[in-house]
Amino acid sequence: MKKTQGILSYIFIILGAIMASFSVALILLPNDAIDYGTAGVAIIISKLTGLQLSLWMIAVFLPFLIAGYIFLGRSFTIKAAVGSIVYTLGLVFFEHILFELNTEHFLAVAFGGAILGFGLSLILRYGGCIDGSEILANIIVKKLSDKTGRNYSMTPVLLAFNALVYLTVFVVIDATAALLSLLVYVVATSVIDHYTDHFESIKQVTIITQDPDGIISDIKRQLNKTCTIMNSRGAIAGENTTLFCYISYFELSVMKEIISNHPGSFSTVSTIDEIIR
Template sequence: MLLIGSIFTAIGLEEFLVPNQIIDGGIVGISIMASHLTGMPLSLFLVLLNLPFLYLGYTQIGKTFAISTVFSILSLSYWVSIFHPITEVTRDLFLSATFGGIVVGIGVGIIIRYGGSLDGTEIVAILLGKKSGFSIGEIVMFFNLFILGSAGFVFSWDKAMYSLVAYFIAFKVIDITIEGLDESKGILIVTEAPDEIADALMARLGRGVTIFHGEGGYSGESKKILYSVITRLEIAKLKTIVQEKDETAFVTVTDVHDVMGGRVKKKSIH
């Protein structure tokens, strides 16, 4: 899967972004600009600029992550050199930014999903995220705003703006690739009608429900708290069910990034 992800990323870069002077974020973006300024191969910079970060990842994060990342970067470097001589798909900047962002997002998403990385800035973000109040995504975004902005000086400001479009598209596609279109949501319900709502969720959505026993912080009354995992497409139906059974129910919805075991998949309802 790391190999497949690197092939997708190489296609997105060499057939859409690089020929049209549109860059991606992180070390890949810096490598594209360095290759343009020096005339040296992009594949060379992808390896060289990531070396210090790979050592940092090996010492601070773990051997398995570092090995997967080294394989992904070397594979990307190889496939970039393979796809480089092939004529680009389109010269239209908007189409290049859009489809380049989609293809790169799929590739990077596959690599991240299977334990690898293509970018040294992600390694730095992981380490800084442990010591600061910022999330990894926020730190990466901070780095990339400077990198994407610098494209305006190296290429042109319209290319920098198209690079920003490609980056945001790729960023969103990465999330979809990692989490899937059928993204899961964790539901917590505090209600006066727990049994009725639990029965309705199991009967109408086919979802398993776990009941916790809690106590109201203000009233001191014993309460049953329901927990279930549904897809984001079922949120509206869940809200309708809860409103029908208890209009005063307290409901929270949180993202669930990974699920295994239990009755998460829908059962057959006849």
């Protein structure tokens, strides 16, 4: 069962990457709009230099992928690498496809942004990533959390990164491209939020278990996180322990693996908008 779920996760990541590359290559770029995040950076450099977009995609994303391996682990990096490779190959393939969406720029960009958002939703939902800005935001949040003991949302980092991207588009390309690209961001992130339940927000994982010490030890060792402990009682299972842990979206896949290694544990995940101290 676990092996089947692992295979399915890669299938959905590949499907999402194909959808994203289709949207960027055949809808967004022909209509003077660009992707956001590090993909947007690669597109800007490609437009300015005239060199092949796929090469810049690899060059821009690779440092973030290496950083992801160092700070976020091997499992995440493999999925991110698979997604980025398929996305890049998809760009190369779709660039040679004759396709024209005969409609207004506004409608084309809105439609393309929705396809992009759905593709990215599949990638994020199954533990992958093809955008270095999300890796950067997660690393910054992780470092801040480790240093201060507080939980932070990735939203400010992502907004700041993309604000710089769109400002650059405005300055070096033109205002129309910047505004159309901003529309892509709004539409795509709206779709992503709908299907991933605000992936940039803090996640509360509630775990009901009879093996609290083992789970707490694994969480501390693999995620460098701590837990709040509460004694509880089930109507059937009897005495057990409830653990509360706060993590980022990109740490969910590791948390799920930890919980699956402790049979009999039950968990739920919810989104936290704000933590007041």
